[in-house]
Amino acid sequence: MLTISSSNGEAFCDGHTRRGFLRIGSLGLAGAMLPHLLQAEAQNGGKARPHKALINIFLAGGPPHQDMFDLKMDAPSEIRGEFKPIATNVDGIEICELFPQLAKMMDKFSVIRSMVGAHGGHDAIQCLTGRTPRGPQPPGGWPSIGSVVSKLQGQVHPSVPPFLGLSPKCGHDEWGDPGKPGFLGPSHAAFEPFRGAGKDDMVLDGISLERLQDRKALLGSFDRFRRDIDSSGAMEGMDAFTEQAFGVLTSSRLADAFDLSKEDPKTVERYGKGTEKLTADGPWKRLDQFLMARRLIEAGARCVTLGFSRWDWHGGNFKRAREDFPLLDQGVSALMQDLVDRGMDKDVTVIVWGEFGRTPKINPQGGRDHWPKVSCALVGGGGMNNGQVIGATTRDGGEAAERPVEFQEVFSTLYHNLGIDARRTTIDDLTGRPRYLIENQFAPLPELVG
Numbered sequence: 001m002l003t004i005s006s007s008n009g010e011a012f013c014d015g016h017t018r019r020g021f022l023r024i025g026s027l028g029l030a031g032a033m034l035p036h037l038l039q040a041e042a043q044n045g046g047k048a049r050p051h052k053a054l055i056n057i058f059l060a061g062g063p064p065h066q067d068m069f070d071l072k073m074d075a076p077s078e079i080r081g082e083f084k085p086i087a088t089n090v091d092g093i094e095i096c097e098l099f100p101q102l103a104k105m106m107d108k109f110s111v112i113r114s115m116v117g118a119h120g121g122h123d124a125i126q127c128l129t130g131r132t133p134r135g136p137q138p139p140g141g142w143p144s145i146g147s148v149v150s151k152l153q154g155q156v157h158p159s160v161p162p163f164l165g166l167s168p169k170c171g172h173d174e175w176g177d178p179g180k181p182g183f184l185g186p187s188h189a190a191f192e193p194f195r196g197a198g199k200d201d202m203v204l205d206g207i208s209l210e211r212l213q214d215r216k217a218l219l220g221s222f223d224r225f226r227r228d229i230d231s232s233g234a235m236e237g238m239d240a241f242t243e244q245a246f247g248v249l250t251s252s253r254l255a256d257a258f259d260l261s262k263e264d265p266k267t268v269e270r271y272g273k274g275t276e277k278l279t280a281d282g283p284w285k286r287l288d289q290f291l292m293a294r295r296l297i298e299a300g301a302r303c304v305t306l307g308f309s310r311w312d313w314h315g316g317n318f319k320r321a322r323e324d325f326p327l328l329d330q331g332v333s334a335l336m337q338d339l340v341d342r343g344m345d346k347d348v349t350v351i352v353w354g355e356f357g358r359t360p361k362i363n364p365q366g367g368r369d370h371w372p373k374v375s376c377a378l379v380g381g382g383g384m385n386n387g388q389v390i391g392a393t394t395r396d397g398g399e400a401a402e403r404p405v406e407f408q409e410v411f412s413t414l415y416h417n418l419g420i421d422a423r424r425t426t427i428d429d430l431t432g433r434p435r436y437l438i439e440n441q442f443a444p445l446p447e448l449v450g
Contacts, residue, residue, distance in 0.1 A: 051156050052347050052418045053297045054145065056305040057290075057332070058124050058167075059354035060175035060282045061312030064368050065376035066360065066397035067321055069095050069111045079360045079396050082318045090387045098325035101333035102378075107387035108336050108345065109380040110448060114391025114400035117407055118356035118372035122312070123174035127353055128305065129182075130411030130438055138429040144179025145411065146303035147188040148437060149418060151427060157300030159253045164296055165190035166289045167307035171281025178305045183429040190305065193258065257299040260288060267291070271334040274327060282310025285324070290331040294338050297348055302418070311354055315365035328352075336380050349382030349417045351410070360396040374400050377410065382417035384448040408442035416444040 064081075066072055071085045071094065085094035088106035095103055095111070102109065119125075119132040126132060128144040143151070146163035155162050165178020178190035260268055274287035285308060293304040308328060313320045332352060339345040357375035358368030374393055380386055391403040415422035415437060423443065426434035444450075 050347060051300075051302065053301065053349070054149070054303045054414055054418060055293045055297065055335070055348060055350045056127065056145070056179075056303065057350065057352040058127055058175075058283075058305065058307045059309065059311045059328075059352065060124070060170070060172075060307050061122065061310050061354065062356045062358060062370060062375070063311040063354045064313065064317060064321065064358040065113070065374070066358070066393075067096060067317070067368075068099070068325070069376050069378065070113045070393055070397055071096060072360075072395065072397050075360070075396050078362050081362065083321070093387075093389055096325060098321065099329045101329045105333060105336060108340065109378055110384065110386045110388050110390060112377040112379065112390045112405050112410070113393055114402065114404050115353070115357075115375040115377055115407070115410075116373070116400050116404040118375060120356055120370060120372035122172065122355065124177050124179070124307075124355060125174075126407045127355060128177065128179035130408040132407075138183055138431075138433070138435055140183030140185070140430045141180060143182035143184040143188065143427075144190075144305075145414060146179045146190055146305060147181040147184045148415075148427065149302045149420070150181075150188040151184050152420060152425070153302060153418075155300065156302065157253060160257070160296070160300035161191040161254075162300075162302040163188065163190045164301050164303075165192045165305045166194060166292060167192075167283050167305065168194045168276075168278060169196075170278065170283055170307070175282045175310070176307060179303075183435075184427065253299055257295045257301075258292060260291060260295075263291065263295070267338065270337075272327075272330050274331070279310035282312070283307030285309045285327055287327060287331045287334075290335040291338070294335060294342075294344075294348075297344070298342075313358070313367045314363065314369055315367040317358075317362065317367045319366075332378070339381055345381040346383040347381075349384070349414060350380045351377060351414065352379075353377035357397075360398040371398070373398060379410075379413075379448070382414075382448075384413075384417070385450070386448075388447060390445065390447050405445065406442060408438045409445055412438050412442045413444040413448055416449055 066079070067081050067083055071083065072080045073085065083096050083098065086097045086100065086103050087094055088103040090106045093106050093111070095106070117132070119134050121133065123133070129142045130145070131142045150162040153162065167176040167178060170176035176195060178192055181188040256262060268288070268291065271291045272287040274285045276284050276286055278284050289306050293306060296304050308331065309324050311324070332350070336345065336350060339348050339350070354375065356370060356372040359371045363369055374397070391405055392401050393399060394401045412422045420437070422437040423440050426436055429435050
C-alpha cells in the first residue's frame, strides 16, 4: 500500500484522507523508515555480485548447552539429563542424538563449547554486538554488526537493504530485536518485515509508477523545506536515502526474495515450514525463515538475523527439547546444505547461539535455570577451518575448563569473514570520537581462520 499522510485526517472527495495521502505505506515523513534503512552508496553499477555475508540465528532465552553439543555422560544423573550422544562425520565429535542431520555434516560446522562473559540478561545484545550492556556505552549505544556492515560496506544491490531482521514482534521485545543501529543512527537500522508493516511497503499496491513519481516530487519539496529550517544537519543525506527507498518500491527484487513460490519445491520441502505461532513471549518456529535468509543473501543482503523458538526452559526441559531440537536440526542443516550446493558456503557465515547457557543441575520442575558462566555456539561456512570443537567445560558443564572464548573474539571472527578488520577499523560516534568495532585485544579465533 502506498499513501502519503498528513496530521489532520481530513478526507478528500475520493475517500482518501489527508493522513492517508501524505504517507507511503508505514513510512512517515518525519521518520521515514525505509529511506532511513537504505544506504546512499550504489555499488557495482546496481548489479549483484558475490559478496561476504552473515546469517545470525538467535535462540532466545538461553539454550541448554549440555543437552545439545556438550553432553556430560560421566556426570551424575541430575546433571547429565535424558539424551545420549551420537557420532558425527568428524572423528571424535559427538552431539545430541536429536541432531542427526547436523551430525552428518559436522565437517561443515564447528562447535564452541566454552563461551564465557555473558551478562545474564534476557536480551540478544551480546549476540548482536559482542558488547555487554553493563559496560561503558557511547552516546547512542553500540551498533549491531548488521548496522556496522551497512555503514562500512553499503548495499550490494540498490533495491535490497544490506541488513534485515526476520524475527517477529515478540511479547518480550528484546527476543525479537534484530540488532539496533546505536550511534550509527536509523539510516543503518535493520529492515524488519515481520515486526511492523515493512513487508507491505516493498510493492506498489493500487498506484501507478507515474503517480508514485508525483508523490516523490511532493516528498522532495517537503524535505527541501525541512532542510531549510533544520539547523542540526539531520536532513543531510535524506535525498539519497529517499532515492533508495523508491528504488525498493519500483523493483521486485526484495519482494521476490520473500516469495518462496519462486523457489524449487524440493528445496522448500527440505527446509520445511514450521509454524508462525509465537512461542509464548518469544519468537516463532518458522523453518522457512532459514530459506528466506538464504534467498535474501542471494538477492544482495549482507547480514540477516532471525530468532527461532523460545529456549527459557525452567521446566520441562527435555519435553521441549524433543519438540525443538529436531526442528532446529532440520532448519540449520537444510540451510548449510543449500549454501554448499550453491557454492555460497565459503562466503556466508552461519552462527547459532543464545544469550547464555543453563544450569548444570536439573531443577525439581525438570528444567534448567539461567547460567551465564558458560554457553555454546555453533558456527559454519565462512570459509573457516570447520569440523572441530573449540574449548571444553568442566565435568558438570558448569564452567570453561579449556580455551574460554569471549563474545568479542567471535565477533572479531565474524567481521574477519565479512572482510573487515575489527581491531583496526573505527567508526565515529555521535561526538565525533572514533570507536573500534571491538576491543583491540580480541583477535579472530585462530582455530577457525588461522
